[in-house]
Amino acid sequence: MTELLRVATAGSVDDGKSTLIGRLLYDTKSLFSDQLAAVERTSRERGDGYVDLALLTDGLRAEREQGITIDVAYRYFATPRRSFILADTPGHVQYTRNMVTGASTADLALLLVDARKGVLEQTRRHAFLASLLRVPHMVLCVNKMDLVDFDREVFEKIKEDFRRFATKLEIVDVTTIPISALSGDNVVSRSPSTPWYDGSSLLHHLEELHIASDRNLIDVRFPVQWVVRPRTDELHDYRGYAGQVAGGVLKPGDDVIVLPSGLSTRVAGIDSFDGPISEAFPPMSVTVRLEDDLDVSRGDMIARPNNQPTVGQDLQLMVSWMADAPLRRRARIGIKHTTRSVRAMVTDVSYRVDIDTLHRDESVETLGLNDIGRIALRTTSPLCYDPYRRNRTTGSVLLIDESTGATLGAGMIL
Amino acid sequence: MPVTGYELSHLEMLEAEAIHIFREVAAEFERPALLFSGGKDSIVMLRVAEKAFWPAKLPFPLLHIDTGHNFPEVLAFRDHRSAELGARLVVGSVQTAIDAGELTEDTRPGASRNQLQTPVLLDTIAENRFDAVFGGARRDEEKARAKERVYSFRDEFGQWDPKNQRPELWSLYNGRHRPGEHIRVFPLSNWTELDIWRYIAQERLEIPSIYYAHSRDVIERDGMLLAVTPLTPPRAGEIALPRQIRYRTVGDITCTGAVESTAATVEEVIAEVAATRITERGATRADDRVSEAAMEDRKREGYF
Ligand SMILES: Nc1nc2c(ncn2[C@@H]2O[C@H](COP(=O)(O)OP(=O)(O)OP(=O)(O)O)[C@@H](O)[C@H]2O)c(=O)[nH]1
Ligand SMILES: [Mg+2]
Numbered sequence: 001m002t003e004l005l006r007v008a009t010a011g012s013v014d015d016g017k018s019t020l021i022g023r024l025l026y027d028t029k030s031l032f033s034d035q036l037a038a039v040e041r042t043s044r045e046r047g048d049g050y051v052d053l054a055l056l057t058d059g060l061r062a063e064r065e066q067g068i069t070i071d072v073a074y075r076y077f078a079t080p081r082r083s084f085i086l087a088d089t090p091g092h093v094q095y096t097r098n099m100v101t102g103a104s105t106a107d108l109a110l111l112l113v114d115a116r117k118g119v120l121e122q123t124r125r126h127a128f129l130a131s132l133l134r135v136p137h138m139v140l141c142v143n144k145m146d147l148v149d150f151d152r153e154v155f156e157k158i159k160e161d162f163r164r165f166a167t168k169l170e171i172v173d174v175t176t177i178p179i180s181a182l183s184g185d186n187v188v189s190r191s192p193s194t195p196w197y198d199g200s201s202l203l204h205h206l207e208e209l210h211i212a213s214d215r216n217l218i219d220v221r222f223p224v225q226w227v228v229r230p231r232t233d234e235l236h237d238y239r240g241y242a243g244q245v246a247g248g249v250l251k252p253g254d255d256v257i258v259l260p261s262g263l264s265t266r267v268a269g270i271d272s273f274d275g276p277i278s279e280a281f282p283p284m285s286v287t288v289r290l291e292d293d294l295d296v297s298r299g300d301m302i303a304r305p306n307n308q309p310t311v312g313q314d315l316q317l318m319v320s321w322m323a324d325a326p327l328r329r330r331a332r333i334g335i336k337h338t339t340r341s342v343r344a345m346v347t348d349v350s351y352r353v354d355i356d357t358l359h360r361d362e363s364v365e366t367l368g369l370n371d372i373g374r375i376a377l378r379t380t381s382p383l384c385y386d387p388y389r390r391n392r393t394t395g396s397v398l399l400i401d402e403s404t405g406a407t408l409g410a411g412m413i414l
Numbered sequence: 415m416p417v418t419g420y421e422l423s424h425l426e427m428l429e430a431e432a433i434h435i436f437r438e439v440a441a442e443f444e445r446p447a448l449l450f451s452g453g454k455d456s457i458v459m460l461r462v463a464e465k466a467f468w469p470a471k472l473p474f475p476l477l478h479i480d481t482g483h484n485f486p487e488v489l490a491f492r493d494h495r496s497a498e499l500g501a502r503l504v505v506g507s508v509q510t511a512i513d514a515g516e517l518t519e520d521t522r523p524g525a526s527r528n529q530l531q532t533p534v535l536l537d538t539i540a541e542n543r544f545d546a547v548f549g550g551a552r553r554d555e556e557k558a559r560a561k562e563r564v565y566s567f568r569d570e571f572g573q574w575d576p577k578n579q580r581p582e583l584w585s586l587y588n589g590r591h592r593p594g595e596h597i598r599v600f601p602l603s604n605w606t607e608l609d610i611w612r613y614i615a616q617e618r619l620e621i622p623s624i625y626y627a628h629s630r631d632v633i634e635r636d637g638m639l640l641a642v643t644p645l646t647p648p649r650a651g652e653i654a655l656p657r658q659i660r661y662r663t664v665g666d667i668t669c670t671g672a673v674e675s676t677a678a679t680v681e682e683v684i685a686e687v688a689a690t691r692i693t694e695r696g697a698t699r700a701d702d703r704v705s706e707a708a709m710e711d712r713k714r715e716g717y718f
Pocket of ligand 1: 011012013014015016017018019020052054067068069070089090091092143144145146147179180181182183
């Protein structure tokens, strides 16, 4: 059984993220000959002195013209041990929302730093976002080592600078590797140019890493997504609650409570097209039948009576704001949380985080584009939620513009 | 907290993700439809949809844009599978639009009806007031697709704006749209060609016979093997020869190439796909060869 690892790149513009993804694909022979031929042709036509492997992910016309990444590209490759989903994200501050898109589902962030430039504001912003999003693993890739003569001191200094910054973040697992994405040093195999480095190559690390799952297998959380009612003669009375398990392990016979109504019942059975299920756990998509005929609909949450999420209308959130118009107190916005959509009012903008120092600026009244800060919301009806640190699914919310439908920001419940 | 034993395989994770997407759309949209061509990706998509709503039937119709240049085996399969599921099938016909004078066909040699699919698709969506359309596109197919969201927002002209896509966070999909706008939904975004075949094997899915090796008269043109049919007769100087071939993709018969193959079973196809060095579209789609950004340009205009 091959495991799936979701990886997202991060780091400042031009630090070599796309080149690194291209290099990983190239050196693992995951590229098809026509893809490589197309990239070689484009590089030749543009007059590049070498084959620009970043073209493998920079697939949009505008990206090729400007030589930068604008939106996330997803690439896939597999080794006998693992399959990988690689999300190559943009470094430019203008496209931070697209970096958050790629990182929100990642198990691991590949944070790149240009060895000549060291840790920049954008490096810190991405590291902070990855920690807020609770991406469980990080690899700090000190890239372009070829341009600093593979100097150990340069590497150690950047590693130390980052370590000092990262102590203020909640990043559990950071590994630092000196690489050259352009020439492939320490990407797939260990490089002779860094005899002083005794760690593993990036690929080896990605393959061997023990995936500390961020899944919560303790607290049963089942957001009802859809009510299955076949309405046929044979299945006249069938009523099942379809959804994706967001936490815990649910079994037939379990006592459960349906929230926010608070009605109690028991799991009669867990169904799937492939047969009955004895244990449902994240991220399985299943259909749950309950013993009693209760009023249960989309947006309700099934939990255990002795382990319930918070049910309430007042939320404290960390927010990554993605809209041009600033977020202000008293603003009315739409909220999507699990399978429930409600409206809300911003009751407070508490502070904005200064990306360089990680200090809280409590003097602000608003959050601007690409700001990260803390706000309070009051919703029109109750949500069943957990802190994001406890559960990435029941702790996350989408902030939506009620009139245009645009996504305004990502919220993580405190 | 590491608890062992509660693990899903990579295919099970992809399936669970796709089921979740189907249910979200069914719950949040008023009039979804599923693009079903009878090709392998749409066959897989249909099976996942069946699982998402089982034991109830699909809560939306199937939709096919028929270019009039299809492989007969594939059309027969399309009809048989929709009947088996008891699903309603809506067909938008390029031929009908040409006959009615709404579209003009490019009859120069080498032209295909591929571009004509887009206006017919958009008209069919508008006529039926579909607000969400499921497609079987995968991100591994092509570099513009690699950029697309699971929920791909389309304006009232059906256009995709690749430089200004909505952020897509976690598995919280935002389906908001105004009247006239719609969302294309790609539940198989994260599947690769190999995943599709492994799923076909795992589920023992029936697929049209042209995906397996068979003997057919073909001509070699622009490095591609094209079937000889009344629509694609040999040109002067071209010689039709019978070869053992199979199709990796099925599209318009006039521009879909075959690959030489002896793979007669799913297992043999999996082995072949795992070893191939050419992408599926590179090997088989003349329409993608027009320019480096051919797919991006077609998608901007509203193509699948
Ligand atoms: N010498 C050297 N150049 C590199 C290396 N890695 C990347 N580059 C070059 O740095 C430039 C930027 O690389 P990209 O891979 O496009 O950078 P990026 O991080 O993806 O940039 P954005 O996506 O726009 O943020 C290109 O010209 C690369 O060829 C490296 O290891 N050594
Ligand atoms: Mg890039």
